Amino acid sequence: MNELAGIIVAPLALVAATIGWWLLAFVPALRELYQRSDVEPLRVVRGHDNDVHYFARRFRARVDSYLETTPASRKKPGKSPAKAAQNSIHYLLTRDDGSVSMPAFVNPKGSGVNIVLAPSSVTLPREAALLIELFAANSLHSGEANIFRAILADEDISLGKDSYVLRWLHAGGAIRADANCTLYGRASSDQLIALENGCSFEHLHAPRIEFGASGKHEQASQADLKTTPIGPKALSKAVEVTGRRWLINQDVDIPAGRHIDADIVVTGRLRVGAGCHIAGSIKGHEDIQIDHGTRIDGSVVGVGNIYLVHDCQVRGPVLSERDIYLGPGCRIGTHQHRTTMNADHLYIAPGTVAFGTVRARVMGTVRTGRAV
Amino acid sequence: MLLTTADNQRPPAAETTTTSAIAGTAPVVTDNTPVPRERSRAWYVMVMLIVLYSIVFLICVYMIRHYWFTLNRLFGEQRHPYLDVDEGDWPTVTVLVPAHNEEAVIAHNLEALLDTNYPHDKLVIVPVNDRSTDRTKEIIDDFARRYPDNIKPFHRTEGQPGKSAALRDVTETVDSDVLLVFDADYIPGRGLIKQLTSPFFDPEVGAVMGRVVPMNCGKNLLTRLLDLERAGGYQVDQQARMNLRLVPQYGGTVGGVRMAALESVGGWREDALAEDTEITYRLLLAGWKTVYQNRSECYEEVPEVWPVRIRQIKRWAKGHNQVAFRYGFSLLGNRRSSFFEKLDGILLLGVYLMAPILMLGWILALSLFFLGENPFHSIIAILSVVAYGALGNFAAFFEIAAATRLDGATRRLRLLPLNILGFIVSVVSITGATLSQALPHNLFSKKLVWHKTERYRKPVHKPT
Numbered sequence: 001m002n003e004l005a006g007i008i009v010a011p012l013a014l015v016a017a018t019i020g021w022w023l024l025a026f027v028p029a030l031r032e033l034y035q036r037s038d039v040e041p042l043r044v045v046r047g048h049d050n051d052v053h054y055f056a057r058r059f060r061a062r063v064d065s066y067l068e069t070t071p072a073s074r075k076k077p078g079k080s081p082a083k084a085a086q087n088s089i090h091y092l093l094t095r096d097d098g099s100v101s102m103p104a105f106v107n108p109k110g111s112g113v114n115i116v117l118a119p120s121s122v123t124l125p126r127e128a129a130l131l132i133e134l135f136a137a138n139s140l141h142s143g144e145a146n147i148f149r150a151i152l153a154d155e156d157i158s159l160g161k162d163s164y165v166l167r168w169l170h171a172g173g174a175i176r177a178d179a180n181c182t183l184y185g186r187a188s189s190d191q192l193i194a195l196e197n198g199c200s201f202e203h204l205h206a207p208r209i210e211f212g213a214s215g216k217h218e219q220a221s222q223a224d225l226k227t228t229p230i231g232p233k234a235l236s237k238a239v240e241v242t243g244r245r246w247l248i249n250q251d252v253d254i255p256a257g258r259h260i261d262a263d264i265v266v267t268g269r270l271r272v273g274a275g276c277h278i279a280g281s282i283k284g285h286e287d288i289q290i291d292h293g294t295r296i297d298g299s300v301v302g303v304g305n306i307y308l309v310h311d312c313q314v315r316g317p318v319l320s321e322r323d324i325y326l327g328p329g330c331r332i333g334t335h336q337h338r339t340t341m342n343a344d345h346l347y348i349a350p351g352t353v354a355f356g357t358v359r360a361r362v363m364g365t366v367r368t369g370r371a372v
Numbered sequence: 373m374l375l376t377t378a379d380n381q382r383p384p385a386a387e388t389t390t391t392s393a394i395a396g397t398a399p400v401v402t403d404n405t406p407v408p409r410e411r412s413r414a415w416y417v418m419v420m421l422i423v424l425y426s427i428v429f430l431i432c433v434y435m436i437r438h439y440w441f442t443l444n445r446l447f448g449e450q451r452h453p454y455l456d457v458d459e460g461d462w463p464t465v466t467v468l469v470p471a472h473n474e475e476a477v478i479a480h481n482l483e484a485l486l487d488t489n490y491p492h493d494k495l496v497i498v499p500v501n502d503r504s505t506d507r508t509k510e511i512i513d514d515f516a517r518r519y520p521d522n523i524k525p526f527h528r529t530e531g532q533p534g535k536s537a538a539l540r541d542v543t544e545t546v547d548s549d550v551l552l553v554f555d556a557d558y559i560p561g562r563g564l565i566k567q568l569t570s571p572f573f574d575p576e577v578g579a580v581m582g583r584v585v586p587m588n589c590g591k592n593l594l595t596r597l598l599d600l601e602r603a604g605g606y607q608v609d610q611q612a613r614m615n616l617r618l619v620p621q622y623g624g625t626v627g628g629v630r631m632a633a634l635e636s637v638g639g640w641r642e643d644a645l646a647e648d649t650e651i652t653y654r655l656l657l658a659g660w661k662t663v664y665q666n667r668s669e670c671y672e673e674v675p676e677v678w679p680v681r682i683r684q685i686k687r688w689a690k691g692h693n694q695v696a697f698r699y700g701f702s703l704l705g706n707r708r709s710s711f712f713e714k715l716d717g718i719l720l721l722g723v724y725l726m727a728p729i730l731m732l733g734w735i736l737a738l739s740l741f742f743l744g745e746n747p748f749h750s751i752i753a754i755l756s757v758v759a760y761g762a763l764g765n766f767a768a769f770f771e772i773a774a775a776t777r778l779d780g781a782t783r784r785l786r787l788l789p790l791n792i793l794g795f796i797v798s799v800v801s802i803t804g805a806t807l808s809q810a811l812p813h814n815l816f817s818k819k820l821v822w823h824k825t826e827r828y829r830k831p832v833h834k835p836t
Binding site: 025026028029031032033036037038039040041042044045049050052205240242243244245247249263264265280281282283298299301315316317319321333337338339340342356357359361 | 563587708786
């Protein structure tokens with residue numbers, strides 16, 4: 001009897017234990033299936049359109065809602081939302097002696113203040129720190145070594161040297177940053193951004209962006225650029241021509257003063273000689289060097305570093321998966337054709353001008369020196 | 373279970389019966405006579421073993437690929453080189469919306485496309501109405517009347533049916549620089565057209581692909597499983613291929629092609645069963661790159677019932693296999709592709725072929741196991757089964773798990789074990805599709821039909 005039980009029960013127990021052990025893995029799955037705790041679609045923000053003004057617009061709406069709060073909007077007897085709102089604003093006012101009514105706190109937590117507001121043009125003292133969003137109804141002039149969390153100004157913003165902006169800033173007028181300022185996050189202007197030598201940045205957006213003393217650099221005239229046309233076979237024997245595209249499977253050196261009416265894709269290193277005119281786009285799988293005085297009508301796309309020696313003009317986007325080095329006098333985009341420059345690091349010499357967006361995935365720097 | 377060995381070359385003096393073959397123990401010799409362990413194997417056993425070894429090797433290759441992709445996605449450098457382009461001299465774009473009986477969804481799609489921030493003077497939307505018998509034509513014409521500059525319908529009433537043929541016909545009428553394609557049930561976001569067009573500033577890019585996100589994922593078990601599967605496929609698989617400069621795949625919707633590139637490879641092929649995979653490989657062979665934009669996301673509807681899902685995956689399998697046979701060998705000899713592009717391209721082409729191979733492997737492993745040649749064989753058989761179950765499959769599951777983590781939706785990950793159900797359904801469906809495709813009648817048939825996936829939204833548009 002015992003033997004029979006052993007023969008029957010033992011295998012059954014083994015099978016049951018195996019199935020039970022296997023089903024154990026399904027317990028959380030079955031629980032989730034019936035409890036449905038995570039059934040919403042993944043969030044796709046339909047309104048997301050890469051708008052550089054996003055934070056500025058939201059902050060402006062917040063400021064407006066604070067300022068528009070009136071006693072008429074009172075909802076509960078005995079409590080005035082208007083008063084509460086007024087208490088949460090700190091006004092930066094210029095006193096008769098020229099000093100500014102700076103808030104007493106540095107850390108806004110627990111201060112009860114949500115917004116710092118400058119109702120008229122104001123000039124801040126040296127080493128002021130405002131770690132809360134600041135709205136300037138007119139212009140704002142910071143002192144040296146100021147620190148801001150974020151600034152929105154209807155007119156100009158000028159930052160004293162060695163100042164920091166930690167999150168974003170936007171100006172309806174111009175933004176001018178003196179030497180060695182650091183702009184983290186987005187900086188946008190409806191007119192102009194001008195950064196002096198030693199400034200660092202992440203994301204700039206304006207119709208015109210000047211790096212360093214751009215007006216002092218005498219840019220070589222390219223109106224009378226004299227070039228000689230060159231065909232694909234003269235450039236490389238390893239070229240394949242497909243429509244407008246020349247695909248070249250080796251390193252390429254384009255001699256100086258040549259004109260190419262094509263898009264060029266090079267699987268190796270690419271060097272474009274001085275004074276060339278490329279009436280198309282270029283792409284390099286390794287480093288790209290563009291010598292002085294060259295004009296490119298399309299885009300420049302590099303898997304490696306991109307070097308624009310000096311006085312180069314690129315009308316289209318300049319995109320690198322590594323770093324971009326720009327010598328003095330380079331122009332990226334035009335007034336009519338705003339464009340994008342984008343890389344991990346950007347090293348830009350004073351005298352360069354860009355139109356549109358300049359974005360460093362890590363950090364961009366204005367610094368004196370040669371691109372190559 | 374007692375099994376008699378099938379080996380007829382065994383010495384007659386040694387009458388043996390193997391027992392406990394499942395446990396893989398040594399043969400039990402009933403007359404206590406020692407039996408030599410070395411003996412020759414039947415030829416068919418040798419063939420079975422070689423085939424099984426090869427299949428296990430293939431599984432291991434795919435397993436390594438899955439783990440490589442997942443680890444790259446979790447810890448590697450992520451490439452999004454065109455994501456931040458928000459200003460430029462934007463090219464002209466035509467957005468094609470193939471539609472066959474899409475009255476439930478077409479209005480949503482057109483409204484969303486009109487709401488995008490792409491310069492409207494460079495944007496044309498072409499709903500391609502292919503012989504719809506519902507209100508699709510009426511809805512499209514109403515939009516065209518209200519937005520004559522931006523919506524230019526293309527009504528097909530004759531010609532070869534099918535998406536490829538429809539695309540071929542309409543593409544002949546397009547003179548834009550870039551052609552984007554959205555299925556009629558997709559709802560693009562405001563910045564999506566710019567995001568998908570920005571890679572074309574790179575003169576090497578021939579095609580671009582965005583990410584699709586299931587909108588109806590909470591409907592039932594199937595939609596939830598497909599949601600996980602899509603997450604793994606896009607968030608990990610496609611992005612890893614982008615990171616590693618391999619072969620991201622153009623998926624036929626939420627993506628597009630450069631017209632010059634398309635023309636250089638001869639345009640859409642009418643007889644393509646999967647025009648998306650087909651164009652990916654033809655562009656690759658011609659030296660054009662396909663890029664994937666993981667943050668260019670768009671909602672879609674996934675099948676809510678199993679028969680629709682089975683039809684969908686069968687269609688994909690047949691199309692993919694067609695491309696594999698057409699371009700597999702060409703890719704191996706292609707001098708414009710790197711070694712890793714070739715390797716990934718071949719493995720990608722083999723994805724659907726792996727289903728019948730996997731089934732064959734299971735059959736072989738079990739057959740060898742029950743033939744019980746000797747304990748070594750049994751262990752190999754068991755190992756083979758374990759290799760399929762634990763390594764090959766789990767690698768794909770690991771991808772899904774990593775994807776949900778990257779998406780920040782970790783609670784839905786608990787459903788992962790149930791994905792074995794979707795996996796089994798897929799394997800069986802794909803195997804059936806592949807075998808039926810191998811029949812001479814189907815191999816040479818040119819007959820194509822519009823394979824429409826059922827929509828689940830209710831029609832809402834009332835013409836004005």
